[in-house]
Amino acid sequence: MNKVFPGVDEAVADIPDGSSIAIGGFFTCGTPVPLIQALARQGAKNLTLICQQMGPGSEDINQLVLNKQIRKAICNYPFYRSATQGSKSPFEKAVRAGEIEVEVYPMGTFIEKLRAGGSGIAAFYTPTGTGTIVEKGKEKRVFNGREYLMETALKCDYAFVYAYQGDSMGNLTCRKTARNYNPEMAKAAKVTIAAVENLLKPGELNPDMVHIPGIYVQRVVKVARPQYVPSL
Amino acid sequence: MNKVFPGVDEAVADIPDGSSIAIGGFFTCGTPVPLIQALARQGAKNLTLICQQMGPGSEDINQLVLNKQIRKAICNYPFYRSATQGSKSPFEKAVRAGEIEVEVYPMGTFIEKLRAGGSGIAAFYTPTGTGTIVEKGKEKRVFNGREYLMETALKCDYAFVYAYQGDSMGNLTCRKTARNYNPEMAKAAKVTIAAVENLLKPGELNPDMVHIPGIYVQRVVKVARPQYVPSL
Amino acid sequence: MVRKFEGLPRELIALRVARELEDGTYVNLGIGIPTLVSNWIEGRDIILQAEIGMLNTGPLAEGDNIDQDLINAGCQPVTELPGACYFSDFESISMIRGGFIDVAVLGSLQVSEKGDMAGWFNPERGFTGGVGNIGGSMDLAVGAKKVIIAMTHLTDKGDPKIVKECTYPLTAKGVVKLIMTDLAVIEVTPQGLLLKEVAPGVSAEDVQSVTYAKLIISPNLIEIGL
């Protein structure tokens, strides 16, 4: 199975308007920047993005906002931490103007929802968010004397993920903390597109060190290592 | 943090009567045999074992049965496949005699229950087992037109796990299909005891290839590689 | 019931299953006849998943190639193909239940005309309380995009396995899409069981005579091609 696409533009070419897209990466770390840039060039509109944040480390996501490609964002840490920086952010402005809808979950609930979506689990009970605004509209239930919220699975049409190494069959190995959300996002999507720094032949990856099995990945594209200095 | 114990007998010495113990391994593969043998010598009684099977590849578990150490088994494939072999198995005899209680779950539910237990999730909804005897006594619920069963988390007092490599801080790397149930069992237990073939110093494991982070492991003991030929 | 005709040997049931599998798919093979399918797909672009936690399982290992840390779900020593990867059983079943397996080829004790399958529990073993060897069968049955049953048409005692209603405890309801036996290829349709292919020298009437459910004979009925 050769899943290699010639370039990022070809890999995202068929994404239709209205798609939901999960995007891996924790701030700048392990973010599939070249795929986000290709999506900005491609121009699909009315998108739902599922990603940690829409502010810091997201210049390229900001471009999608400026292009008016985004309808909704599902996040756990969407905004800049600083109100000052936030007030300059295109995303925050769009949210305040009511142009983009935002849904926020605690980090663990956010990623557990995606994992549930990818693994056939319809819903789960988590203690996180009980007694807070997060429980609004959700079913509460007591197990062994403790309150839990029912949260439901989240699936999406596409996932953009990033990996240090990948083979042509879609097996991916991440590096250090660049792994973060990428594995579970790959599982939650109908079509996962992987941007890989080092494209290898089958058999060249250590099979005990594959973090994202190829079965979850439909397209692989080689990219140059993005250059950035981690910072908020 | 030095979690190394001098030997398997020391590592299991304090296990009290009535404990619940999850035991990794898929038939013979990745089974922490030396820890099971030490448990037989140690003699704790009235135990609940949580493991894939109590029959094939389980000569050492059979010894626990013969010692009358087991009260209950929670499994997904407890018996020999062949009725003839089964009829000779001490475990099957004990079950038929009503001496050991058995609880059986589908494989995915079995391991998901342990993972839920280890990750603070109280319960989850799975489609597996709907319309079968597995749904007996369980809550059913429809999500998006499909029926699901509610299954609850499972925790235990101890886990015995096996790893090819481990460091003194409890980080473990498994080899090939010997990984199987070991990671989630390590998470579900209050005290996880790891039998490792190769005991390394901190920093000697590849940190991107740790399958069981040390935080889940309380005791590490070096063992000789068990020798067996895979077969049912 | 006395059967007056010969069916295909197990190896050829497996070959017929292999012909049904498409290139570019992920497939899980159960224990028994399904395992034999692996002999017929060498070199094809089909990736086998093993529920113990592996993708791209290769042929059975023999002699010096046996590695005790590398087995399939049937506890047979196997090999790995280039592009293989390993993961936990938790990940493996998540993958299965999550719908990533294109085809699961499973054995069964009974299959009903509605596509129910009963494969995990033989009441003759005499356990009560629903304890028995479930393993990964129920997860595969509900999770795989397509379930193919590969089995002998009759039990060793000569009892039909294809029935109107399963009398054995179910593995899953309404999941079977295709039944491949030594005698026939039968598709489970909303209208009932559609007999599409028969073994050489076996007639549609022969197949019906050893099948408890009513068969709809396909207007395009053919001999099983191998």
Next chain:
Amino acid sequence: MVRKFEGLPRELIALRVARELEDGTYVNLGIGIPTLVSNWIEGRDIILQAEIGMLNTGPLAEGDNIDQDLINAGCQPVTELPGACYFSDFESISMIRGGFIDVAVLGSLQVSEKGDMAGWFNPERGFTGGVGNIGGSMDLAVGAKKVIIAMTHLTDKGDPKIVKECTYPLTAKGVVKLIMTDLAVIEVTPQGLLLKEVAPGVSAEDVQSVTYAKLIISPNLIEIGL
């Protein structure tokens, strides 16, 4: 409210927190003053967890040591110590929510006398509908065995952060065990807030004067030891 006395600098709040941590524990440090705690535990047998997916985080990286694939939850470049390991965020939060973190040291905007904390959402940002930056804060607050709040006693505007009831949206209810500020060390007990230590030159009355909740003065009240 005008404060007439000086408290500890942020670095010394962090030092006091570091003294509270026991050897042989797994600790998660939040953003802000909690992050500074890492400067005081070098060489100690304490393992830091970062919710991005790492155990045994080392000191901040500088210059050529900066690796863009190695950051903490605050997006700062960090280093790894021997025995470090990496995992997914899913695994990381499972670990947090599952109760494996001995101590979470977090900042907060408000803490109540019942141990409620409100740290994720400042209504002054002016969003509605409950959207804001939750991140891992709620999982840490409910999951860690012990939650220590490390913060300044007052806001930049001089408002007390320790209150009878939180008026800001909660992070979690009844989870805080210990509050460490520039002015005091306060334990959350079933009877109320127990003032145990005060900063040098600060009296119990001083602390109460900038605290909205009623403090119980410990009979063993001491000066914060550093």
